[in-house]
Amino acid sequence: MRQKNLLPEEQQGYWVLYWQERKIEQRNQLAWWNVHLVHKCVCLFQNHMPWQMEEEDLFQCGMMGLLEAVEKYDPHRNPYFSTYALPKIYSQMQKGMMQSSGLSRNLFHKMLRYKNCRELLCQRLKRMPTHEEMAEELGLSWHKYQTVYQHLAFCHIALYGLQCPANSPDIEYLVPWEDIWLRCLLRSFLEQMPEEQRDMIQAYYYEEKSLRRISQERKSSRWKTEKCLREALAWLKNNFSIDT
16 A cells, blocks of 8 residues: 655655754744644643633743754654654643643642543533532542642642632632631731732732733833742742641
């Protein structure tokens, strides 16, 4: 059986030329011809992005993966370029989302599993699932589910009310095992923070603004904005703990 051409006809000669000369312009052109792979991955990840991340940021992460795929592509080992490139694009997007979320790799993957499970249950039940239903669907004991939920929420600085609107009753946002004292303790630490860092936490977590938007509002570079956020989180980490 005759083997089909595995690369589009207009790209075959260009690939050969790139493998011979390895010029950046050639690499960029090949990436541009395959940019639809990045758009495909962006669509898949759209509903799983951290609120601090914008679609443009996710696209840039995907482009890094695509460029890496073009540079390392070997048609003898991986005849289909798209099959080889997609995992690299996925990987770079996941790294970008992990950095934006502030979660470790382990917790990040737990968060994705949690979100996927919740979406499936919402579709099946036609309503938001209860915590008991989530635990059953995930195959976790009630105690294990509580532990995982707390870890995810605390790493997002969402547990104890950082995402609660100031004018809303706290009780609406509580889950059965949440400690109101710890919520109040965290808020007291926020009041002690330097004003610039406290404003950053307020914009990033309470108001769910992206770093890009905060940078534009402050008329500052994104690098300085990100540095300010890291300093704010470091302050909280050094001064606030459950053992306090």
